[in-house]
Amino acid sequence: MKLSTDFTLSKFFSSEKLVAYYELTKPGITLTVVISMVVGFVLGSGSSIDYLLLLQAAIGTTLIAAGTAAHNQFMEWRLDGKMKRTQQRPLPSSKITPEESMVFSISLIFSGLLYLMLAVNVVAGIASLATTVLYLFAYTPLKRVSAVNIVIGAIPGALPVVGGWAAATGQLDNIGVWLLFGIVFFWQIPHVIAIAWVCKDDYQHAGFHMLPANDPKAIKTVSFILLCLLMLLPITWALYTTGLTGILFLSGALLSSLLFLGYGLAFAWKKTKDAAKKLMFASFAYLPVIWFFAMLDQLIH
Numbered sequence: 001m002k003l004s005t006d007f008t009l010s011k012f013f014s015s016e017k018l019v020a021y022y023e024l025t026k027p028g029i030t031l032t033v034v035i036s037m038v039v040g041f042v043l044g045s046g047s048s049i050d051y052l053l054l055l056q057a058a059i060g061t062t063l064i065a066a067g068t069a070a071h072n073q074f075m076e077w078r079l080d081g082k083m084k085r086t087q088q089r090p091l092p093s094s095k096i097t098p099e100e101s102m103v104f105s106i107s108l109i110f111s112g113l114l115y116l117m118l119a120v121n122v123v124a125g126i127a128s129l130a131t132t133v134l135y136l137f138a139y140t141p142l143k144r145v146s147a148v149n150i151v152i153g154a155i156p157g158a159l160p161v162v163g164g165w166a167a168a169t170g171q172l173d174n175i176g177v178w179l180l181f182g183i184v185f186f187w188q189i190p191h192v193i194a195i196a197w198v199c200k201d202d203y204q205h206a207g208f209h210m211l212p213a214n215d216p217k218a219i220k221t222v223s224f225i226l227l228c229l230l231m232l233l234p235i236t237w238a239l240y241t242t243g244l245t246g247i248l249f250l251s252g253a254l255l256s257s258l259l260f261l262g263y264g265l266a267f268a269w270k271k272t273k274d275a276a277k278k279l280m281f282a283s284f285a286y287l288p289v290i291w292f293f294a295m296l297d298q299l300i301h
Contacts, residue, residue: 017095021070021090024069024096025067026066026069029069030062030066032287033061034058034062034160036160036161036287037058039291039294039295040164040168042294043176043180043244043298044164044165044167044177045168053168056119057116057124057167057168060112060116060119060128063108064129064131064132065128067105067107067109067112068105068131068135070104070105072140073090073091073101074105077089079144085199086202113129116167121167123166123170126166127172128159128160128163130156130159131160138152139152139153147210147215150196150210154184154185154186154189157185158183165180176244179235179238179242182235183235183290186228186235190224190283191286192210194267194276194279194280194283198277218271225264226261226268229261233254233257233258236250236254236290237250237254245294245298248293248300249290249297252289252290256286256290256293260282260283263275263278264279266278
């Protein structure tokens with residue numbers, strides 16, 4: 001494919017083009033990243049929240065998260081064109097050229113990193129940079145090599161909450177921030193596996209090595225899911241016993257974790273696409289629900 005070098009303002013700012021650029025940032029995922037950052041910031045702040053600093057952290061995080069999502073699509077646009085669920089993304093559908101997406105994504109990443117470094121603090125900038133580097137240069141290429149990508153990918157997936165804590169405190173030496181990291185890390189693995197099971201034919205066609213592949217009896221798949229879901233229970237309890245959260249969070253998060261585990265056990269028993277879909281939708285709900293309890297708990301106290 002011949003790469004276009006047409007960067008005229010009329011084409012760049014057309015309504016269709018602007019919508020395509022917006023889609024390129026994966027706004028749903030970007031919003032999830034920002035929400036996790038906000039939770040980390042609020043819990044790290046304790047009883048004194050600097051709302052101006054929070055706004056600045058949100059701006060920087062949005063820029064770098066959107067740029068990372070866009071650059072991921074630049075790196076995988078040919079593979080996206082092979083999968084039904086991604087064929088209509090801006091690059092495989094030719095709404096944006098690969099060259100345009102590369103310039104756009106790199107500009108967002110560096111703008112966000114610079115903003116965090118200057119307006120927030122260096123530790124927050126480094127946490128966001130680590131998220132981007134691990135996501136783009138470890139997780140993304142590993143998807144075509146080994147199913148271990150699911151574990152590696154959970155690290156950058158869990159770092160936004162760390163970035164939020166770093167933005168609020170400038171430090172990462174409190175056990176609380178790593179317990180929050182653990183919540184997102186162990187949530188993300190069954191979340192991704194459930195999606196990969198539902199879309200396994202698409203992933204295999206594109207050459208992605210997700211965990212359901214080469215696991216015909218689903219022994220490894222089920223083991224990973226159940227181990228991670230069980231780990232959410234002691235981490236939730238530890239967040240309470242360390243004093244970072246109160247009884248409201250403990251009650252809501254434990255109930256949510258038990259329900260999530262229930263869907264995991266149902267999948268382990270049935271190993272069907274329908275059970276995987278239910279686990280997937282449960283994972284979509286889990287993180288917003290426990291973040292809601294965490295924020296409500298913090299506001300009450």
